[in-house]
Amino acid sequence: MKPSKISRRNFLGNASLGAGAFGLPGYFSEAESIKSGDSVPRQVNIGTVSIMDIAASDTPDMIQKVLGIMDNIVPYKPDIICLPEIFAYANIANHHYQLKDVAEKVPGAVVTSFLNFARTHNCYVICPTYSLHEGNIYISAALINRQGKVAGEYYKMRPAESELKMGITPGKGNPPVFETDFGKIGIQICFDIKYDEGWNALKDKGAQIIFWPSAYAGGQEISSRAWRHQVYIVTSTQKDTSKICDITGETIAQTGRWQRNWICAPVNLEKAFIPTWPAVSRFPDIQKKYGPKLRLTTFSEEEWTIMESIDAGLKIADVLKEFNLKSMHETLKELSAAHENAGKKT
Structure with a gap:
């Protein structure tokens, strides 16, 4: 499965217009609550x-x-x-x-x-x-x-x-x-x-x-x-x-x-907090595969996205692994380690 190509420049330009600019069904600019009747895994x-x-x-x-x-x-x-x-x-x-x-x-x-x-x-x-x-x-x-x-x-x-x-x-x-x-x-x-x-x-x-x-x-x-x-x-x-x-x-x-x-x-609890960039390039593929089983809620100005499973058989950890995505916490920990290593070289 090829990842969709969305450049950082295009992402920033579209983000200023709101999530609807992406044309991705289920991709929201505002958080929404779990709808009554959804099957929630945890x-x-x-x-x-x-x-x-x-x-x-x-x-x-x-x-x-x-x-x-x-x-x-x-x-x-x-x-x-x-x-x-x-x-x-x-x-x-x-x-x-x-x-x-x-x-x-x-x-x-x-x-x-x-x-x-x-x-x-x-x-x-x-x-x-x-x-x-x-x-x-x-x-x-x-x-x-x-x-x-x-x-x-x-x-x-x-x-x-x-x-x-x-x-x-x-x-x-x-x-x-x-x-x-x-x-x-x-x-x-x-x-x-x-x-x-x-x-x-x-x-x-x-x-x-x-x-x-x-x-x-x-x-x-x-x-x-x-x-x-x-x-x-x-x-x-x-x-x-x-x-x-x-x-x-x-x-x-x-x-x-x-x-x-x-x-x-x-x-x-089947919910992950991820940096929108560069994960946004995988959103079309994720949505094409999982559709209504998974909800992506993006906060445009903050550039973070909440990935939430609303299907009892779908674990968020599995989706992150499948599409090689990391949570915000993991991303920042790895970046902090890179900062430390870079500092040791100077």
């Missing part, structure tokens, strides 16, 4: 919680209120639900506590409360808490699996100054990636958003979804992280919006005025 139903305007009398009361919020998500058959940072100790009037009195050896009082939910509803749960480990206290997030067992923990790497003064220990670098039955996921917590190392490490390890329990919503910081690292980001917050962010940085779903405390939406 669809994950993600739920997330905000405790905006949820007040409680004490920690057990807050736990019960959060479990009540989660009950609303159950009809959507979630694969995973994320809860906010240290939610069990937030939004509680006149609640003063010492870390040494509430930090738990996971699973302790807070995490144990969600084991049965995960098992009963056959879903993963990300449950943040204060964690006691080897004499240190961390802000952590425990991953509970579908069997109601703790599959692992992430310790917040970059606590805020006030948290350090409270006695919180920063987690070590090199955050873990967790293997789930739908793919690899990672976790960052609140102020971790300000630093690159955790996000870079999770991307390098193959995380496709990064969950971000937080005290605040993050806004454009979240969108920026999503497209820079080409991962889905799921936020769960103590205030304002919780949201699910696409790998393009666009919002898939979020809480708001009319539904303040939970959302659940599907994402498709």
Whole structure:
């Protein structure tokens, strides 16, 4: 199969006119959502919680209120639900506590409360808490699996100054990636958003979804992280919006005025983020072969393209290999290595 010949100069000229200039069916200049009825090979139903305007009398009361919020998500058959940072100790009037009195050896009082939910509803749960480990206290997030067992923990790497003064220990670098039955996921917590190392490490390890329990919503910081690292980001917050962010940085779903405390939406993990140039020369051949089984969505000004399988039998990795294409992440890693090698020669 011969690749179509599209020069870099012609590509740039046509791109300024919008994707329609290529005359390629299914080649869009704007992102579009998965259409109802499409067969998606790796669809994950993600739920997330905000405790905006949820007040409680004490920690057990807050736990019960959060479990009540989660009950609303159950009809959507979630694969995973994320809860906010240290939610069990937030939004509680006149609640003063010492870390040494509430930090738990996971699973302790807070995490144990969600084991049965995960098992009963056959879903993963990300449950943040204060964690006691080897004499240190961390802000952590425990991953509970579908069997109601703790599959692992992430310790917040970059606590805020006030948290350090409270006695919180920063987690070590090199955050873990967790293997789930739908793919690899990672976790960052609140102020971790300000630093690159955790996000870079999770991307390098193959995380496709990064969950971000937080005290605040993050806004454009979240969108920026999503497209820079080409991962889905799921936020769960103590205030304002919780949201699910696409790998393009666009919002898939979020809480708001009319539904303040939970959302659940599907994402498709059979999706790749690739540089439009020079891959664009192969688009006609790809579309001729796969037609409606695959969607190409191009962002003209950014010159990136999202390749998405919408057929249960088609894996994006196979398409990339077949047409000798690389993801944006792979392309930039190889280019960085070339820069280093070039620098050594001078």
